Amino acid sequence: MASLLTNLKQLSNANGVSGDEHAVRQIVIDLIKDHVDELRVDTIGNILAVKRARGTAKLRVMLDAHLDEIGFMIFGANGDGSLKFRAVGGIDDRILPGKAVLVGPDRIPGVIGVKPIHLLHGETGVVKIEDLAIDIGAASESEANSAVTVGQTATFATEFRTWNGAASGKALDDRAGCAVLIELLRGPRLPVDILAAFTVQEEVGLRGAQVAAHAFDPDAAVAIDATPANDLPPTIEQDVSPNTRLGHGPAIYVMTRRDLSDPRLVKHFVATGDAERIPYQIRQPGGGGTNAGGIIPARSGVPTISVSVPTRYLHSPASLIYLKDVRSTVALVRESAARLTPQMLQRK
Numbered sequence: 001m002a003s004l005l006t007n008l009k010q011l012s013n014a015n016g017v018s019g020d021e022h023a024v025r026q027i028v029i030d031l032i033k034d035h036v037d038e039l040r041v042d043t044i045g046n047i048l049a050v051k052r053a054r055g056t057a058k059l060r061v062m063l064d065a066h067l068d069e070i071g072f073m074i075f076g077a078n079g080d081g082s083l084k085f086r087a088v089g090g091i092d093d094r095i096l097p098g099k100a101v102l103v104g105p106d107r108i109p110g111v112i113g114v115k116p117i118h119l120l121h122g123e124t125g126v127v128k129i130e131d132l133a134i135d136i137g138a139a140s141e142s143e144a145n146s147a148v149t150v151g152q153t154a155t156f157a158t159e160f161r162t163w164n165g166a167a168s169g170k171a172l173d174d175r176a177g178c179a180v181l182i183e184l185l186r187g188p189r190l191p192v193d194i195l196a197a198f199t200v201q202e203e204v205g206l207r208g209a210q211v212a213a214h215a216f217d218p219d220a221a222v223a224i225d226a227t228p229a230n231d232l233p234p235t236i237e238q239d240v241s242p243n244t245r246l247g248h249g250p251a252i253y254v255m256t257r258r259d260l261s262d263p264r265l266v267k268h269f270v271a272t273g274d275a276e277r278i279p280y281q282i283r284q285p286g287g288g289g290t291n292a293g294g295i296i297p298a299r300s301g302v303p304t305i306s307v308s309v310p311t312r313y314l315h316s317p318a319s320l321i322y323l324k325d326v327r328s329t330v331a332l333v334r335e336s337a338a339r340l341t342p343q344m345l346q347r348k
């Protein structure tokens, strides 16, 4: 368990905005390289690793987790030395003002500028990202330009913390999934070949997963991600029943706006959870999708299921998970993959 937590901390604190996943990729490679039979980085930056089966492989099962996180891209410097920036991936403008960020490969500290309350004259409402700027303390445009270049990325500066079985961090979507997949690769061989894909550019359109699924051409796939848990006290959102809840185990998807989990895999994962007494929950259908949407149509089609760690405050500076849900996700994916047979995937 210590290593799962240590890995999660290291992964969450690393910066890896979509398209700029280098630092996270290095951490993952170091953690898995002695535990897999094949390892390569493909042309767009996915890590593709194979852990062969114990004995003759019954199936080739792809397990996916995305390396990238939501964040920002620097668009240029303003005359006053502040930085213009835009979002990479889905970020709500409401949460931006006053947040600490880290800019560029050197992790230069910055703050998303906001007018202090003392100077406000009754202005309210959401300030659009176009009207915000990142302040790195530079005194002039040229000073800003010498520190940061256009196209560099920035992330929230939140440090990973853990207390009382909970953990919070800036990039648990999807470093929680990465930690699960690393744990599976560092564990014992299974009766199936594990084709592990740590994929890039999920947050901007599931791009890495499409390439990885094409390369692996697997018999079945599991997208391991973090999913929103809208389980706040009922006084806050009385009319919405929680889509997932913290502490109730991995969330098995049946349908999102973008993809359908293969019903045979849903049945199998549910049966495995019941048989092995691993907690799980069915995610309420609807809402945003996962890399499953990129994997399902690959090649001649891949039966795919999404399994996610329930996560509060997704795509914000600090999301929050329960560590026991991460452990249950490892167990459910491992046991379900181990028990998967070609017969289960045969069309009758």
Ligand SMILES: [Zn+2]
Pocket (backbone or CB within 6 Å): 066, 173, 174, 202, 225, 226
């Ligand atoms: Zn995600």
